[in-house]
Amino acid sequence: MKKEQSKESGILYAVFTTVLLYFLFKITLIFSMQLNWHSTCLSSLWDNANSVVTPFLGFSIVAVLSCIWFFYCAIKYKQKAGKAVYLLLGVGAVFYYFWFRGFYGFWQLMSYEQKEITVQEFYEKTGGTDRLTSLFGNRLRHHELCKSSHDKIN
Numbered sequence: 001m002k003k004e005q006s007k008e009s010g011i012l013y014a015v016f017t018t019v020l021l022y023f024l025f026k027i028t029l030i031f032s033m034q035l036n037w038h039s040t041c042l043s044s045l046w047d048n049a050n051s052v053v054t055p056f057l058g059f060s061i062v063a064v065l066s067c068i069w070f071f072y073c074a075i076k077y078k079q080k081a082g083k084a085v086y087l088l089l090g091v092g093a094v095f096y097y098f099w100f101r102g103f104y105g106f107w108q109l110m111s112y113e114q115k116e117i118t119v120q121e122f123y124e125k126t127g128g129t130d131r132l133t134s135l136f137g138n139r140l141r142h143h144e145l146c147k148s149s150h151d152k153i154n
Contacts, residue, residue, distance in 0.1 A: 011088070014073040018066045018092075022079035022099060025059045029106075056110070060103055067096050 032045050032113040046056040070092055105126045112122040 010073040011070075011077045014066070014070040014117040018070050018095075021059075021062055021066055022095075025063075030056070041110075043113040046106075047110050047114075056103075056106070063096075063099060063103065070096075102111075 024089055029046075032042065047054050071089070074089050074092060078089075108117070108122055108125045111117045117125070
């Protein structure tokens with residue numbers, strides 16, 4: 001009986017951990033945006049070249065591992081629960097699709113901040129300008145996303 005309970009609780013732990021990690025990532029991102037919105041680029045906080053494991057890389061690795069763990073537990077649980085797990089797998093696939101799509105967009109934003117890509121490439125790779133314009137206004141067009149501390153002093 002304990003073995004059956006561990007199969008059932010494995011999927012619950014995977015779902016709980018995944019949701020917890022997702023909200024930890026979002027809270028950390030929002031906090032870093034509010035903390036240094038006018039003084040520093042997000043790329044300097046999230047993708048610092050001086051550190052081996054950056055926060056962006058760390059969250060990306062943890063997201064991939066939680067994805068693998070979630071689908072492994074769901075497939076293992078399918079043997080016990082049957083076709084009812086397909087709904088859980090579908091919801092998980094949609095969740096991870098949008099989460100990794102968000103990682104890709106954030107990576108493109110950091111590339112834009114570091115002037116590795118142009119604003120046109122940024123728009124093409126992230127798909128659309130409506131939401132980005134509402135978030136950043138006209139600053140996105142003028143490469144004013146990053147204001148250095150030197151600009152702040154002058």
